Structure formats: C-alpha cells, structure tokens
Amino acid sequence: MPSAAVVGTGLIGTSIALALRGRGVTPYLLDRNPEAARTAAGLGAGVVGVPRTPVDLAVLAVPPQHVAATLHEYQLLGLADDFTDVASVKARPQEEAAELGCDLTRFVGGHPMAGREQSGPLAAQGDLFHGKPWVLTPHAGSLPRTLGRARELAELCGAVPVAMGHAEHDRAVALTSHTPHLVASLLATRLLHGDDSQLRLAGQGLRDVTRIAGGDAELWTEIIAANAPAVAEVLAEFALDLHEVVDALRDLGAGPPERHRAGRAHLTTALVRGVQGRARIPARAAGGLRLSGVAAGS
Template sequence: MKTTTVIGTGAIGTSVALALTRRGVKVHLEDVDRAAAKTAEAMGAGSLEAPNERVDLAVLAVPPAQVGNVLARVQDSGLARAYLDVASVKKVPHDDIRAVRADPASYIGSHPLAGTERSGPLAARADLFEGRPWVLTPSELTGQEVLNRALELVTLCDGMPVVMDAGVHDHAVALISHAPHLISSLLAARLEHATEESVRLSGQGVADVTRIAAGDARLWGDILRSNATAVADVLDAFAAGLSRAIGALRTVSDADPEKRRRAEEDLDELLREGNRGCARIARKPGTRRTELATVSVTISDKPGALAELFTSIGKIGVNIEDVRIEHSRDHTRGLVELVVQKGSATELSRWLGAGGTWAVSG
C-alpha cells in the first residue's frame, strides 16, 4: 500500500493516519471540520492536498450513520481502489450501503477495538492499535483484493485482524463496549447533583467505573442509536441482575433469619459471578487476569521517581504488565499498583521491602 485517504480526522482517523505515515504510506486527509484536519496535518498525520490519482485505500473514519452516504459519494468520485470504514457498529453501515446503492464489492467493514474517552485529533496516537483486535466484516460481495488491502492496513497499524459476521460483531461490542459505556454514564450522572461532601470523598474506584462516561456524548449517541437493539438486549440481562441485587439488599436486614440468610447468599453469589466474569478479561493480549497479581507501592511525588522505580524493577528481571497510579490528596506521594505475573509478585514484594515504599534517590 502506497497511498491512502483518511476521511475524518478524529481520534481514530488521525491515529490510523499517523500509523500509516510512520510506515511510509502517503496519507491524504479529508474532513468537513477544517480545523480538525489542519490539526491532524500539523501533527504529521498526512496532507490536506487532494490526491491527483486514485489511492490504494480510502479509510472512512466517520460515525456509523454516515458511512453509507460518504461511501457512495467517494465511490462516485473514483477516489480509491478499495474502501473501508472504522465505525464501531457494522450492521447499520452494511444495510445503508445497500440502501444508497453503493458498490459493496469494493468495500469492507472494519472496527479497530482501541480508543480513548477523549475525542479529536489531539487524542490520536500512532501506536493506538498495537496488539489490539481489529475486526473485519466482509460481506459475501466483498472482493478478495479489498480484503487483502484491509489485512495490509491492519498489519501496518500493528493490529490483530479478526474476521466476523457483522451481526455477531454488533452483539459482541454491545456487551463489551456499548452497554458498559451507557452504564458508566448512568452511574456518573448520579454525581451531577451529589453534595460537595460526597464528591470530595470520591477516589480511584468511582473514577475507574466512570472514566469512559467522559466520552463525546454526540458520538456515543450515534453509536448507541446505531446498535440500539443489541445494547437493549444486554441491558435487559443487566437489569435482571440489578433487580436481583436490589432485592437482596432490601432483604439483608429482614427480621426473618432465613430470609436474611438467603439474601446474604444471593449477594455473595452476585459478587462471585462478577469475580468469575472479571477473570475472563485479559489485561493485555494473551494474558488472563488469573495469571496476574497486583503489588502496591507508595512513591514520592517527585520528578524521576516513577522512572527510577520502573528501571530498578527491570534490573531485577520483573516485567510490569500493567500499571495504575493514584495520587494522594496532598500531592506529596502516589500509590502505584503494579500488575505482574503471579510468579513474580512475591519476589517483587520482598524486593520492595516492608511497607512497599519507594523513595527516589538523591
């Protein structure tokens, strides 16, 4: 692949452009938001100059509801040899393409499962897709050359290609992305009118479960509308579990000891079900949570402390799989949670010493 046009310079589109530019692909940028396109260009994602001949691939980084019309427009202009979208819903674009009579043979749906709650080109990174699943949803009419172009794109972006049916994909992302986003938003909404005293008590737990609620409301509204049925199905099952939890909590203080016992058992089982589901989620590709352990360490909030900690841990041969940092309210220290292989956790804890405190040298 030598040339590409990326239409849409939000976080995902600009990340694709940065990844391709890094690999030597000539990228042309297009966006109705001229300011966003200029920002992406200034970041080195590509050029705003229109191509003077057909490009090898056009990447449509637009909301799901816009894919069909944008595809029809750029196909009519002969922009590219192959076309691909990166929207997070796949069945709606597939159906819209038929409705607007766009050419399905030169198009393939795709969805890179990577992103951020932030939006716009400044949220983009060239390494955003490294090691992340990138779903491809070819139809029965998609040409082999188009599929090959899509696979090449995923390879150039260091993603992991996964071929799926569009409907199966939409039900999967409803469970692992779309419904969680809406649930996070509903929980975060409870904070809008909370007392200042309550908000001041908030810590990493509520920050973790509400982080994705900071996403662009307009973009997420489009995503949820485009995958409404699948998301509603997930929420039906969630609502059943929520009702069960509410019933147990209402009964856990009942005067009848047998009812209390059953409520306590039901509440405990709900938490265990959560443990089992959580254990199935990989912290990083190829690693299950059950294979990992967390070691906590307190560090001074001084320049170089974190870098020195990581360097020293590397010298003893322990690989850090994941990390989370929580600052103290006085900003003099931070709690660092290091996720490592279970076999390394004891060694790391012993090396850190009593109290798990790390002070920067000098």
C-alpha cells in the first residue's frame, strides 16, 4: 500500500498508523483535535496534514455516528481513491452514507476486533491487531480494488481478514462485545454500594470481570446506542436468565425445604451452561475467509 491517511488519531487510529509505519507506509494524520494528531505524530505514527494528492486508502477511525458524515466530507475533498472505516457498528453507518449520497463503490466497512480499556493516542500499540480478526463488510457494489486495499490494510496490521454482512456483524458484536461491556459496567456499578472493608477483599476474579468497565463512558455510549436493537435483544435474554437465578437463590435462602432441591438444580444448570458457553470461545482468532470475489450483503 504506497499511501494512506488516517482520520481520527485515538487508540485505534493511532495503532493502525503505527502498524503501517512498521511496514514502511507513512500515513497522513488528520483529527478534529490537532493536539491528538500531533501527539500521534510524536509517537512516530505518521505526519500531520492533508496530502497534496489523493492517497490510495483513507481509514476513518471515528465513532459510528460520525462515519457517514466523515466519509461524505473527505470524498468531496478528494482525500483518497478508496475508503474504509474501523467503527464497531456497520449497518447504520452504511445506511446513513447511502442517504448522504456517498460513493459506496469506493468504500468498504471494516472493524478490527481488538482494543484496550484505555483510550487516546498515548494508549496506542503498533501490534494491537496481531492475530486478531478484522471484519470487512463489502457489498454488492464494492469495487474489487477497494476491497483489496481494505484487506491489505488488515494484513499489514497483522490481522486476519474475515468477511461478514453488515447486519450479521452487528448481531455478532452485540453478543461478543457490546453486551459484555454493558454487563461488566452494571456489575461494576454494584461496587459503588460496597464499603471499603468489603472492597479490600476484591480478588483477581472481580478485576477480570470488570476490567472492560474502565473504558471511556461517552465513547461506549455512542457505540452501544448505534447498535441498540441488537444489544437490547441479547440483554433481554440475559435478563431472563438472571431472573431465573435470582428466583433459585431466593428458594435456597428462604424458600420452603421442598423448593431447595429445585433451586439448587437451577443454580447448577446456570453454572454448567456458563462453563459450556465459555468453552465455545475460540482459543485463537478464527481463520480468515476467502475474500476474493466476496460481496457480503447487509
């Protein structure tokens, strides 16, 4: 990839730029906050400013609700021949870009499945994406050149390209990313009601379960809100399971003796299903799907 630009120099954008620099590509860095772009450049992520001629690929590292407007703006400015993004929601930005009249033949959605609970350019890592899935969501009208450059970006960053449809992706991340973040945050909220003597007993298990709750609250509000229907569906199913466990615990704690056995059985079933569910998480990133000629629909 001879030339690239990164729009948005937060954690993900700066990490992409650092990865590209490590592969011999010097990206142009743009950000609404000039200080963020200068900080990224100071880390060796690229050079600040708009290129004199269009680059081959522009990476839009902005929150989901800004993808369409940013794509529209920089296509009009002629920043790049082709565009991709790295937002964690795909269907709504694609629809909004179509409504704005963006040239979607030169845009392929993308989402690297990697991150940290820290944010901003100073949290960036050039190896953040190594071995991780990088979802690409081409559509029927995507140019082969555009898809090829988006795939090359993922590979230069050390990631594994995976093709998915827009809605399929959004349902997947609702289950594997967005709902877990919300559940971790709700659990961490309970700690506000504990006294210091209780919190001194916190062990690694609690730290593991609540680690992602330390992420930027405003950014995660934007992400979850952009995928609200899919997250609500998963969270509603989780709530049903939670209510069953609460009922089982109440039977065990204060119910009549004849309810104890049923309560224990419900509790055991919940724990066993948790073990079974966790066992389904792949030990390593899934192998990339063949992307040549793929046009994943929304």
